[in-house]
Amino acid sequence: MLFLTACLAERERPGPPRLTFTIDDISVLSSTHADTLAGNVRAEDADGIDSVWVALDSVEKGEDGVFDRVFSSRWRFVVAAGRPQGDRLPLTFRARDVAGFEVQRDTYVVVGP
Numbered sequence: 001m002l003f004l005t006a007c008l009a010e011r012e013r014p015g016p017p018r019l020t021f022t023i024d025d026i027s028v029l030s031s032t033h034a035d036t037l038a039g040n041v042r043a044e045d046a047d048g049i050d051s052v053w054v055a056l057d058s059v060e061k062g063e064d065g066v067f068d069r070v071f072s073s074r075w076r077f078v079v080a081a082g083r084p085q086g087d088r089l090p091l092t093f094r095a096r097d098v099a100g101f102e103v104q105r106d107t108y109v110v111v112g113p
Contacts, residue, residue: 016103019041021054022040028109030080031082043072047097049066049071093106
């Protein structure tokens with residue numbers, strides 16, 4: 001009797017996409033005038049990216065990942081004038097793959113003088 005065995009590499013387990021982001025400037029100068037906040041977001045998943053969202057405070061923007069394995073995009077928000085100095089504006093990044101797994105990263109930016 002002959003038995004054959006094969007060594008197979010361990011299969012990657014399903015899970016959420018890998019999500020990274022950059023912020024061009026971590027402070028916003030909107031106490032006296034409007035300012036912009038911008039950066040890049042990148043999501044990667046072997047199954048493909050369904051969608052990616054970026055939210056600043058209560059404003060959310062989303063893009064379709066068109067099922068590509070790697071999605072990268074530039075994001076930009078306008079921050080209205082009149083925010084108090086030292087105020088923290090929440091910034092959220094989310095990505096979902098085609099299998100329905102989601103990942104979220106949260107941070108904030110500070111309003112400067």
